[in-house]
Amino acid sequence: MKPIPIYQVDAFSKKVFSGNPAAVCILDNWLSDRLLQDIASENNLSETAFINMNTQPLGIRWFTPECEMGLCGHATLASARVLFDEYLDKDQKEIIFSAQRGLLKTIKKEEQIFLDFPADIPIEQEINDIVRESIGANIRFLFKGRDDYLAILDDENSVRNISVNMRKVSELNSRGLIISAQGEVYDFVSRCFYPKSKIDEDPVTGSAHTLLIPYWAHNLKKNKLKAYQCSERGGALNCELRGARVLIGGYTARYLDGSIHLNSKD
Numbered sequence: 001m002k003p004i005p006i007y008q009v010d011a012f013s014k015k016v017f018s019g020n021p022a023a024v025c026i027l028d029n030w031l032s033d034r035l036l037q038d039i040a041s042e043n044n045l046s047e048t049a050f051i052n053m054n055t056q057p058l059g060i061r062w063f064t065p066e067c068e069m070g071l072c073g074h075a076t077l078a079s080a081r082v083l084f085d086e087y088l089d090k091d092q093k094e095i096i097f098s099a100q101r102g103l104l105k106t107i108k109k110e111e112q113i114f115l116d117f118p119a120d121i122p123i124e125q126e127i128n129d130i131v132r133e134s135i136g137a138n139i140r141f142l143f144k145g146r147d148d149y150l151a152i153l154d155d156e157n158s159v160r161n162i163s164v165n166m167r168k169v170s171e172l173n174s175r176g177l178i179i180s181a182q183g184e185v186y187d188f189v190s191r192c193f194y195p196k197s198k199i200d201e202d203p204v205t206g207s208a209h210t211l212l213i214p215y216w217a218h219n220l221k222k223n224k225l226k227a228y229q230c231s232e233r234g235g236a237l238n239c240e241l242r243g244a245r246v247l248i249g250g251y252t253a254r255y256l257d258g259s260i261h262l263n264s265k266d
Helices: 033-043 073-086 129-135 156-161 209-220
Strands: 004-011 020-027 047-052 058-063 094-099 102-109 112-118 139-144 148-153 176-182 188-194 199-202 224-229 235-242 245-250 252-260
Touching (some): 004 073, 020 033, 020 073, 033 058, 058 073, 073 102, 073 112, 073 245, 129 139, 129 148, 129 176, 148 209, 156 176, 156 188, 176 209, 188 209, 209 224, 209 235, 209 245
Parallel strands (some): 020 047, 058 094, 148 176, 188 224
Antiparallel strands (some): 004 020, 004 252, 047 058, 094 102, 102 112, 112 245, 139 148, 188 199, 224 235, 235 245
16 A cells, blocks of 8 residues: 555644644545544544545545544644645635535635635523533533534633533533633634543634634624634634634644555555
8 A cells, every 4th residue: 555645734823833733644545434543543633634635526534533523624724734735736725625514615815724614503502410510610501503512601711711520521412512702802712622532622623613603603793703712722713604604714834744654454
């Protein structure tokens, strides 16, 4: 088997060692699900994106060290950066991906790349005991989207300083838990927790903003928003609600290029 090109990119950051790192693997054809999972587990990053260059539109799949994901924003942003830099015509500004949830678009605007994803719909929930015990702070409102719970807290300080009980988060009937509040400098801030996928806290989560953007656009009565995910690494996102779609934009920083070497028995 010929070597597989692999790249690592820090998404939603202008510089390395911040934002959310993702691996990007360029394939001629899909490998077996088991091999894709093994590669992602070996990479041991929150997400590895695999791109099938021989499908139109380009096929994209995302794996954590534990499982395949239905949608991933930061690894799509990372993939677009690699493709724009290394594989596409220099004047090309858009990429269409084919994913589990349909077609996804990425758009290059000067130094930023924007994800064009379907908007999620926040549905208000009763605040249950598991969420209360997960957060241990005052919850103003609780919502649920397709993937995650979204808990709205009192203020930015509450989001930044909270201590989350990962064992309780793992008991939720969802991919994970987002906490958010109106920001002091940014329109809103958030943090995201996914212990079921072996990601206690995700540094910057593009897919979570498919739920966050509709909520905050409605409550702040503005469609263009600036967001910050205040994890330890942190990352800034430029967001826009466009009807049933959201734009999630950010910078990227390339960290490494290399090759994966597999023998025929792998």
